[in-house]
Amino acid sequence: MGDIEVEFEEEQEENEIAQGKFGKIKQKYILIVAGVISGLIIASVIVVASTSSSPPTNTNEEGDPRTPPKQDSPFRESSKEKPNILLILADDLGAGDIPFYFNSSLVAMPNLQKLADKGLRFTNAHATPLCAPSRYSLLSGNYPHRGEEKSGTWFFNDDHGNQFRGNQKSIAELLQQNGYHTSMFGKWHLGGSVPLVSPGKSNLTLIVTDDNHDWSQAFIQGPHEIGFDKSLVTAAGIQHPPYAFFRNGFLDSPREETVYWEAYSEHDMPFGTSIIGKDGGEGKNDWDSTAYNMIIANETIAFIDKHLDERPEDPFFVYAALGAVHIPHSPPDYASDGTKIKGSYPSSHLDMVHEVDKIVGTLIDSIEERMLSRDTIIIFTSDNGGLGKSKKFGHDASGPLRGYKGQVYEGGTRVPMLVRWDGEFPAGEVIEGLVGINDLYATIADITKVSIPNESAEDSISFKSYLELSTEEEIRKYLPTWKYTFSKPQHSLRSKDYKLIHKPHDDTIEFYDLKNDIGETMDLSDVMRHGDVMTEMYEELVRLGPCARDENGFVDIRYKSICNSQLNFHSATDFP
Secondary structure (H helix, E strand, O other): OOOOOOOOHHHHHHHHOOOOOOOOOOOOOOOOOOOOOOOOOOOOOOOOOOOOOOOOOOEEEEEEEOOOOOOOOOOOOOOOOEEEEEEEEEOOEEEEEHHHOOOOOOOOHHHHHHHHOOOEEEEEEEOOOHHHHHHHHHHHOOOHHHHOOOOOOOOOOOOOEEOOOOOOOOOHHHHOOOOOOOOOOOEOOEEOOOOOOOOOOOOOOOOOOOOOOOOOOOOOOOOOHOOOEEEEEEEEOOOOEEEOOOOEEEEEEOOHHHHEEEEEEEEEEEEEEEEEOOOOEEEEEOOHHHHHHHHHHHHHHHHHHHHHHHHHOOOOEEEEEEEOOOOOOOOOOOOOOOOEOOOOOOHHHHHHHHHHHHHHHHHHHHHHOOOOOOOEEEEEEOOOOOOOOHHOOOOOOOOOOOOOOOOOOOHHHHEEEEOOOOOOOOOOEEEOOOOOOOOOHHHHHHHHOOOOOOOOOOOOOOHHHHOOOOOOOOOOOOOOEEOOOOOOOEEEEEEOEEEEEOOOOOOEEEEEEOOOOOOOOOOOOOHHHHHHHHHHHHHHHHHHOOOOOOOOOOOOOOHHHHHHHHHHOOOOHHOO
């Protein structure tokens, strides 16, 4: 089998940045700001540093310096039924990036190892192969096609707002309605709309400074409208404008201090070299991609402390959506505890993998230091498979799996998943059962004894029995995956031992025996003895996806071209 071609040109362009092709470009100011000081404020949650080697300290919501103290928390009597939940989502981190999955990683990850040792490690967990669709699936419990856009809603838009449709409730909203104090920090990537002064179209080029954009209001259909009480997010992580944070939906930086950040530019900031990738655009004048994950950790800790002060008898739900290890790879010089990050490994990609472990360690410490380990479920996973960026150094984010992010092969969809709850879930166990990140919704609802409303989490199955080691039966017979983004959609269906892939753009079927060929090197679609299995799996792929016909015989109009190919291709008798 030849080398897998990674389909994202943005990755190639980021490599050029790393090689110094574009050099350092000074930022261009949209609005002139008088008296720019040398010590830029990194964010409302970071203390100004005098040198690039000083790590940021934690701050509270108002921006004051704060080192979270160790403190006792009263054990809530109801915590077994309503535990706190800390959900940590990495970005573009493959299972092979973590040493204890495939032994294909160059990066030591002691904090994730600790999480696995004290919890359960899932070896057959899957997401979609792309970012935005996975984030919708995670929070909605649905397959991506049930959202507003078939390929996910990635950015601000004038058409439909966020990705949730109709009466769908996010897991945050469900928990909020059942007494949880909810929050989200980090990468949003679920859409929304710009508030306007007068009716019309938003200006996505001058998204902050356009006079018709009313940033005295929260952006429309943001985190606050799907159940998050508190939030600090960027619309699209570190890779796309606006390069600014939104607190509870409101722009969190002075509009008059907005600058235009040129594409392919690097900037010396207090905590490292901040990088703007291929998408230049407006943002805050002290934007620093290197501080992004530390900000998320600081905000999470500040929220937990404030929660313990103000609502100690209520459970909390925190969704911490990291920016690592997505491009542009811009690791900070140091972690918040002073540990060296940048330059620790042969590539900036690997330094970012290193930072993920440090951030996870910071968040775990915040739970343990507050004596919340028996009250809190900690969940760690990723939005899709990893990147092939450091393979030349002997590190493979996919391990023995075929493919990377953007592909429905195992390397693009299989993700790490770790779950810990001291005193309730067993420690050090490995779960081989097939699960999707969309199954976390039903699992959390099951654990917290919350009923899922109609039209929500239609594709989520609880794996609580796995967490309790109370069954050896598979909770899922099949798990489908779809990739609709860009020009070549792909669909796949996993069973315990087999995988079927359909590529509508060229009407081809692939079929793999994963039990004997985990690397998907031998396509068995032409082998006679697999005909019955292939037929059943193909029919199930159609049934579970958007091409299933309604009671009137119609399919979702949004998927007409894909469904025409899928439904007309290969009747049962066509298979060998």
